[in-house]
Amino acid sequence: MAKRNLVQALNLALRQEMERDDRVIVLGEDVGRDGGVFRVTEGLIERFGEERVVDTPLAESAIVGASIGMAVAGLRPVCEIQFDGFTYYAMHQIESHAARLRWRSQGRHEVPLVVRAPYGGGVRALEHHSESREALWAHLPGLKTVIPSGPRNARALLVSAIRDPDPVMFFEPKALYRAFREEVPEAEETLPLGRSRVAREGTDLTLVAYGAMLRPTLEAAEELKRSRGAEAEVIDLLTISPLDDTLLVASARKTGRVAVVHEAPRSFGPGAEIVARLVEKAFYHLEAPVARVTGYDVIIPLFSRERYYLPDVPRIVQAAQRLLEAP
Amino acid sequence: MAKRNLVQALNLALRQEMERDDRVIVLGEDVGRDGGVFRVTEGLIERFGEERVVDTPLAESAIVGASIGMAVAGLRPVCEIQFDGFTYYAMHQIESHAARLRWRSQGRHEVPLVVRAPYGGGVRALEHHSESREALWAHLPGLKTVIPSGPRNARALLVSAIRDPDPVMFFEPKALYRAFREEVPEAEETLPLGRSRVAREGTDLTLVAYGAMLRPTLEAAEELKRSRGAEAEVIDLLTISPLDDTLLVASARKTGRVAVVHEAPRSFGPGAEIVARLVEKAFYHLEAPVARVTGYDVIIPLFSRERYYLPDVPRIVQAAQRLLEAP
């Protein structure tokens, strides 16, 4: 097995799916000759040619809208939006068509489309390049929103997303692109969409995270173990929506104390749904209010102050401590 | 005092604000000669002329984007998007500019913009004409999301929205446009943005609603009184975001039993945030899981089945009964 970073793992998924299925085509701004601004599509144009790896004009609505057409006509487009901050340009296409065409045609047409976009902070980027707005997409019926947390699951989830008959928003934690490597086998791996995983087992409290927040959350769990001998269970959502709450609920019933961690602003953010699900399904097991350790309800600042905005190990540990100390 | 329906009340607000302040201009598709597809802007072009009541070409991003420019340059544009289902076309303008220009210019520029759009079901409309997607906007920092529930508060809130120095998404419950009349005084009335109100006092449980759902919620409260002598407190949010949770929390602490009602799909919907706030601030007072009576996580169906999608009195009553019966 080869060690790969997130970029390489995603590249592997794209390459192998393109080899396996000539309906898969990749399109977007700078995805061809440039290999993508983060190099996720590097080498694909050399291997698959300009017909399958398409550098498009600068127009996000067209990239997504045309991809919808391709998907309806039998292809499996994987389109890249350069940053999640530019996905809004295509929101009408996604809300009104990608997520609805199956429904609008009573099952006659389907839209096996993947929209990839890097999301989140932590790379000292320009304005509009560090947002975390997955909640917007998570609320839309008919759409899947997937966020991997490391190279291996990213590769497996991207393969599943490409094969999925329904549209998937696939947000890649850009802070992790080159942050670390994992064994990612050459041999095919998939992971079912719509399933969370237990990233760390524990009995004293539950920490829920996803994407780039998983690592500080796991570190916080270790810190809690060191500092107070508390064993945190960590749930990695992987799919934000449709949210599978089975593991969450089971864990909350076991520990009674839960914190959810995300970069997105707190209000009306993904954490709210998790709190609501736990209230609906594990209320009588909760021993303390579910805590939200999140971005604040502000625009993520330019990079010199970015670290104050992003949840980090100390903030997670503080919240966990309060949870553990709750009566 | 004159009795007015919601359309007339909104029209009054627009007319009076335009009289009071020549910086207020109204623009959108069919807002002029046609008086708006719901007639909210009726008579304004005759009174204020084509310079101040502008029929625009068919382009939502331009309507909002140009309005942002106008607002920055000192006007107070009130733009109409014909249906909330077409607001997505302008999301990049709203997320990236309307809600940020004050911040991006360090306070130098402000965007006193109102984006009006009818939202919600109940009028036997075409596809894309009955959605309730306020959660998308509520999540965006820098933006206010306001939803009135009747003629009188609609008028007062619209006046406040127009005078507000920050951008406001103003969603009008189209089901209420001509549903009933209220006394709406000719004399100026405003209501502060960012404040909820107690629409009905009660001690046994709390029902939270807004917009078109307020009426069935109030009816459900009466029904609960009749059928079981239970007194429901009903909170009308009025402003969805930034969410003021003072009244909510106070009421939940008093009653311990809360249900939230909205048309929007449940998952990642506005109700989730309300549950989360209550968990954060009234956890130890909750005697039962907060219930969500909402639209389902589907596309609202074409009108023949619409009533099955929308929360109604029986569903609210059922949820309330379960709350009251919780141990």
Place this chain on the structure above:
Amino acid sequence: MPRANIELPEAIAYLSILDEQGRLDRELEPRIDEGLLLRLYRTMLLARRFDERLLSLQRQGRIGTFPPSSGQEAAHLGAVAVLEPDDWMVPAFRELAAELWRGRTLESVLLYNAGFNEGARIPPERNDLPISIPVGSQILHAVGIAWALRYRKTDRVAMVFFGDGATSQGDFHEGLNFAGVFSLPVVFVCQNNQWAISHPRSRQTRSRTLAQKALAYGIRGIQVDGNDLLAVYAAAGEAVARARAGEGATLIECVTYRLSVHTTADDPRRYRTDEEVEAWRRRDPLTRFQNYLAERGILSEEKIRGSEEEVGREIQQAVERAEEEMKRLADPLALFDHLWAEMPASLREQREEFIAAMSAPPREDRHG
């Protein structure tokens, strides 16, 4: 030559073949065989009478809001008439005659307009997309479909419809630009019916024609008399042939008129004069085509009467069948269908909740 005019590679043409006075340009007259002419006539008539019937059903409250298409039949029917069945048609929402031509049934239209999602069902043998309401958005789908067709090395094409209002949308621009850059087999048909609800064509854009917008994308543009089925047919035929031959996209502006309301929720007297409507009524594409056929000797008074009767019966039967069908479609659980290939767990739970709530005691207002 420091200040010089830039040569544009292509001019924008205007095409009319059979004018309002019935004058025919024999050189340009497309060769259409009689059988096809009569089928076109039949469809045009059916669409017109059905449109009228829909309006009366709506006024009686038997169906909901819908957008009538009377007056525009030549513009959209003339265009799709050149397509093969396995080409793709991407409609907006005002192409009734074209949809019927492509095999959509009257019942399906009725069901849809009566608020049943089932009315959007598309038979497996047809490729077309369902109607699209968000103005301009469907243009991009046609671009993507054309792309897929080219990618698969077929010579099939996509044809997409939209109105004059849609040309102001960003998606129009982005779509035509992509079609130009990638040289895609797509035909853009703009039904310029002079109005976008209450907004007149003259205020939709300041360019003299909509056709000339093609110059911004390096694609072919042509303006045609959209009430002249022959002209539309000829222009569309040329465009489709070019597309099949790999010569890229064309924008066709059909100059036509919406004789009726925008939708049944609209009151056009607020924004246009009776004189204007009358003037356009004299250019009615149905009458014009009928006269042409009579002139060619393939349509008689008698044949017309016969067709009218046939069409009337067909509509009547369809209305009856559709109303029967609606009773069978009452199942509320359809609410949860067709959104996903596989229903997610959370939605299955909501569906269970729905079933439980439905079967709970008194819910009078629901079973009404």
Place this chain on the structure above:
Amino acid sequence: MPRANIELPEAIAYLSILDEQGRLDRELEPRIDEGLLLRLYRTMLLARRFDERLLSLQRQGRIGTFPPSSGQEAAHLGAVAVLEPDDWMVPAFRELAAELWRGRTLESVLLYNAGFNEGARIPPERNDLPISIPVGSQILHAVGIAWALRYRKTDRVAMVFFGDGATSQGDFHEGLNFAGVFSLPVVFVCQNNQWAISHPRSRQTRSRTLAQKALAYGIRGIQVDGNDLLAVYAAAGEAVARARAGEGATLIECVTYRLSVHTTADDPRRYRTDEEVEAWRRRDPLTRFQNYLAERGILSEEKIRGSEEEVGREIQQAVERAEEEMKRLADPLALFDHLWAEMPASLREQREEFIAAMSAPPREDRHG
């Protein structure tokens, strides 16, 4: 005349005044007084040297990613040079010389590029907008600003900048269309620098020029040699005069070149050749303008040296001042500022929570 070409009301011109060989068209040469010429030269030089310094600061890790503007100075500076201070400039993100001309300080640029929001502060006496990164979106703001200026019956104008890539965005289309329909006093300046990151102009659109896109909107369009400050100045002067006189909008395509990287995160060797860059280096607008001034006898070798030294000092001082300033701007609570006229209660609570968390015990990684 059933098939005829449609007359377009206006042709698209190409303008060049001082060409790469230094040949000057005296008839077209704009009258610019010496003082202004020298100020323009000074700004161009300052921008060029500052851009180079920014690049080296970035390579040293002292500032973050930024988009260099070397090679495009004539295109944007020549355009804003015709504005009055109380006109509005709406930048994209590659108009350094223009921003400096309009009064933005070097410190402000440095702060911004070092990741301090404070770098976006705009002094109260200036109207301009801060840079806009979402490509094309700012075009609409200029349209709205122009609208407000006209509404207030001033003769002020708005000038907006964007790249060749931006012309593919829907917002470009919608903005130019609105400007046409409402005849607004706005000047659209496209810096066609041949590339949108790795995407070449030839694949951005199939139209021969970007200027001809004006034909789609019934507004004036002109293509100019964007490395020729005189040509840009002349074209912008004409456009602004028309706008002030109520004659509407103009699209100016400045044909220029980005000599450096797209941003400091970009590696242009992946997509373009050294020869191409070299060819454009020979058309460097700074050299060309310098030669022109020398030719006119208002710039000597010595004066150039003097300016270089002055500019060098100014930059050095700015860097030092900015680095001082950054230390003073460390307050993390600025996170919560400037989003609202009045901070909402929920955000006040979060701010309190933030303060509490900051002052909690060991948070080493934060005070690093």
